[in-house]
Amino acid sequence: MILPRDFYQQPTLTVARQLLGQRLCRRLPSGETLVGRIVETEAYIGSTDSACHASKGRTARNGVMFGEAGHAYLYLIYGLYSMFNIVTEPEGSPCAVLIRALEPIAGIDTMQSLRGQPLRQLTNGPGRLAQALALDRHLNGVDLTDGDPIGIEAAPAVAESEVATGPRIGIGYANPQDIAAPWRFWVKTNPFVSKPR
DNA sequence: CTCTCGATGTTCT
DNA sequence: GAACATCGAGAGG
Numbered sequence: 747m748i749l750p751r752d753f754y755q756q757p758t759l760t761v762a763r764q765l766l767g768q769r770l771c772r773r774l775p776s777g778e779t780l781v782g783r784i785v786e787t788e789a790y791i792g793s794t795d796s797a798c799h800a801s802k803g804r805t806a807r808n809g810v811m812f813g814e815a816g817h818a819y820l821y822l823i824y825g826l827y828s829m830f831n832i833v834t835e836p837e838g839s840p841c842a843v844l845i846r847a848l849e850p851i852a853g854i855d856t857m858q859s860l861r862g863q864p865l866r867q868l869t870n871g872p873g874r875l876a877q878a879l880a881l882d883r884h885l886n887g888v889d890l891t892d893g894d895p896i897g898i899e900a901a902p903a904v905a906e907s908e909v910a911t912g913p914r915i916g917i918g919y920a921n922p923q924d925i926a927a928p929w930r931f932w933v934k935t936n937p938f939v940s941k942p943r
Numbered sequence: 944c945t946c947t948c949g950a951t952g953t954t955c956t
Numbered sequence: 957g958a959a960c961a962t963c964g965a966g967a968g969g
Contacts, residue, residue, distance in 0.1 A: 788961070790961075797961070798961090799961080802955085805954075805955080806954085807953080807954065807955095821953090821954095821961090822951095822952070822953060822954095823953090823960060823961065823962060824950080824951070824952085824953095824959095824960060824962055824963080825950075825951030825952035825953065825960090826950065826951055826952080826962070826963075827962050827963070829961060829962090831961090844961060846961090863964090867963095867964095871962070871963075872961070872962075873962045873963060874962085874963075914961070915961075915962095916960090916961050916962070917961060919959080919960080919961095920961095943946090943962090943963090
């Protein structure tokens with residue numbers, strides 16, 4: 747079952763937590779489907795979160811975040827890497843969840859050829875997983891509730907005892923209370939969770 | 944293992 | 957012109 751719209755319309759922290767364990771499915775133009783289990787997420791919570799792109803108002807880049815929940819927000823960072831996010835909350839509330847790491851489930855050979863790196867470095871970071879699943883800006887705005895070319899398939903939830911939380915990574919430009927906010931979620935002991943430099 | 948550096952292009956000031 | 961929700965290579969311990 748592909749997760750429906752109302753899942754994404756919940757509060758962003760709820761969505762970020764509940765996405766752990768769910769399966770990200772990417773259907774390639776060739777017809778092959780690549781699948782990864784979500785093991786790390788971060789919440790970006792709208793205009794009051796100084797780490798969120800939308801905190802400086804609506805722009806051409808962040809426009810999808812202001813739209814309907816359940817759509818993909820993809821952008822280019824450092825001129826090299828793509829970030830994959832999922833829009834949350836009601837329309838007009840510019841929030842999203844960044845997918846930071848996956849555990850590869852299916853299509854691992856294809857992921858390796860897209861990345862040119864060993865298994866442990868296929869999907870353990872936001873730029874890495876985007877490359878392994880051929881996700882980039884041309885998919886910005888697609889509706890994930892269609893399930894094609896991207897969808898999230900329901901899978902068993904991760905138990906509370908397996909979930910860890912902490913500050914988000916790579917947001918040193920934000921103000922101190924937003925840097926400190928424990929809005930990163932990951933599956934404890936999973937080897938595909940990313941690490942701060 | 945850790946650290947530093949450079950890549951590369953879009954976005955916003 | 958600066959900054960950027962990052963990554964990989966290479967040097968050193």
